[in-house]
Amino acid sequence: MKRLQRSLPTPPALLALALSLFYLPPAAAQAPADAPLTGFQQVSDYLLVVDGEAVPAAKIYSSESARAILVVSGKLPAPVLLWPGSAQVETVSVMKMAGQPDGSVTLLPGAAQGGRGRFEVEGLDVVFPVGGAIARLKPKPDLVGRQPMAVLASEKPEYEQRSRIYQPSDTVVERLKRQQREVKVEVYFGTWCPACGQMVPRIMKVAEQLDGSKVKVEFYGLPRHISDDPRAKRFGVKSVPTGIVYVDGKEKGRITGNGWRSPERALSDLLGS
Numbered sequence: 001m002k003r004l005q006r007s008l009p010t011p012p013a014l015l016a017l018a019l020s021l022f023y024l025p026p027a028a029a030q031a032p033a034d035a036p037l038t039g040f041q042q043v044s045d046y047l048l049v050v051d052g053e054a055v056p057a058a059k060i061y062s063s064e065s066a067r068a069i070l071v072v073s074g075k076l077p078a079p080v081l082l083w084p085g086s087a088q089v090e091t092v093s094v095m096k097m098a099g100q101p102d103g104s105v106t107l108l109p110g111a112a113q114g115g116r117g118r119f120e121v122e123g124l125d126v127v128f129p130v131g132g133a134i135a136r137l138k139p140k141p142d143l144v145g146r147q148p149m150a151v152l153a154s155e156k157p158e159y160e161q162r163s164r165i166y167q168p169s170d171t172v173v174e175r176l177k178r179q180q181r182e183v184k185v186e187v188y189f190g191t192w193c194p195a196c197g198q199m200v201p202r203i204m205k206v207a208e209q210l211d212g213s214k215v216k217v218e219f220y221g222l223p224r225h226i227s228d229d230p231r232a233k234r235f236g237v238k239s240v241p242t243g244i245v246y247v248d249g250k251e252k253g254r255i256t257g258n259g260w261r262s263p264e265r266a267l268s269d270l271l272g273s
Contacts, residue, residue: 077131162201199260
């Protein structure tokens with residue numbers, strides 16, 4: 001456990017399944033039975049395996065407010081709720097799962113149907129029994145190398161959800177669309193990086209709105225040890241997210257830090273548009 005905590009960054013919140021299972025306080029309390037459990041956002045850090053068979057279509061959700069994990073798959077007899085604070089496993093009534101406009105899921109009062117045992121942590125895997133089967137959540141490998149935006153959205157559904165929510169400045173985007181020079185933005189990110197999970201979806205939305213213009217955006221995934229990546233070393237990328245902006249093939253500047261709060265404005269400022 002200590003080795004894992006040293007190798008992974010401490011998250012500012014329960015944003016990812018892999019981290020939530022280890023950083024919840026041991027005395028995390030479950031909500032009263034008559035209260036809804038809200039804020040279950042889909043995460044993509046783990047793959048469900050049932051009786052040794054991978055289930056890539058499974059949906060896994062994490063809720064900071066409920067401090068619980070929800071696993072939904074047709075390979076399970078019912079959705080499963082995991083409580084990291086107590087290691088308890090419960091099944092959930094699918095009739096009491098309510099999808100929300102932002103893509104999250106709310107469990108209505110009485111959704112949890114009682115204990116089904118406890119989960120165990122084996123290495124980095126989370127193992128739990130359900131309906132006579134043995135289910136396992138295995139960590140997915142990080143996305144490394146160039147990633148088409150469609151693949152990034154597919155592999156990281158939470159990125160796609162946050163991209164839909166972000167609203168770039170229409171005025172700034174229109175200025176960027178009128179750009180006459182060839183502009184390329186190389187976005188370096190890590191799927192293991194909580195800040196990237198919040199900021200990269202913003203430039204995904206900007207890239208979508210700039211489709212067909214002279215501004216192109218490319219995405220490059222980096223490993224946890226950034227300095228080990230040849231491309232990061234070649235271009236001097238030492239932190240993520242980092243956006244390198246090229247104009248007519250020459251580096252014009254970089255988007256870092258607070259620039260990611262409004263990447264379209266940061267890009268426009270660099271281009272002087």
